[in-house]
Amino acid sequence: MKITVEVNLEDRWFDEDQNLDEALKSTITSQVKQKLWSELKVKAEKEILTQVTEQVNKELDGKIQKNVKELILEDKFKNPNYYQGSGDPARTIEFITLKELTHYMFSSNNTSYSNITDLIKKLSKAFSEEMKNRYDLSFASQLVSKMNEQGLLKEGVFDALVEKK
Numbered sequence: 017m018k019i020t021v022e023v024n025l026e027d028r029w030f031d032e033d034q035n036l037d038e039a040l041k042s043t044i045t046s047q048v049k050q051k052l053w054s055e056l057k058v059k060a061e062k063e064i065l066t067q068v069t070e071q072v073n074k075e076l077d078g079k080i081q082k083n084v085k086e087l088i089l090e091d092k093f094k095n096p097n098y099y100q101g102s103g104d105p106a107r108t109i110e111f112i113t114l115k116e117l118t119h120y121m122f123s124s125n126n127t128s129y130s131n132i133t134d135l136i137k138k139l140s141k142a143f144s145e146e147m148k149n150r151y152d153l154s155f156a157s158q159l160v161s162k163m164n165e166q167g168l169l170k171e172g173v174f175d176a177l178v179e180k181k
Contacts, residue, residue: 093117 087093092111097120112120122133157178164174 088114096120 091113093114095109095112096117098110160169160174160177163169169177
């Protein structure tokens, strides 16, 4: 390995009382140290950030799971309709059961969740149409196959009807 170093002696980067060899060694050493420290600092920061993020995520996941289990076991959920200053008794209840929450979410007077019912209807209709089309295709394929087995179709008609795609 060959390293070529070019030094401009006009630049005063070393003291007058230092000789050139000492100044050169000192400068190269300090620059190498500086470069190594900066690279090490970046790598260490990345590793520390990764480790801390991982640990925080683990603890958060644990706490979230614990809280969700407690809420489900206690059957206690925050009332989305809760308002402390309301005179309406239904709105002053801070926690409700899962059954009450589900009823609230799917009730017709709740506009924020009423689209769920429409979405479920739309999806079920699309699913039933798809199943009907599949059944019709299956029935037609079986009908053509049986007609071909019985010799009721002319030569080449079966291949044209049941063309491979």
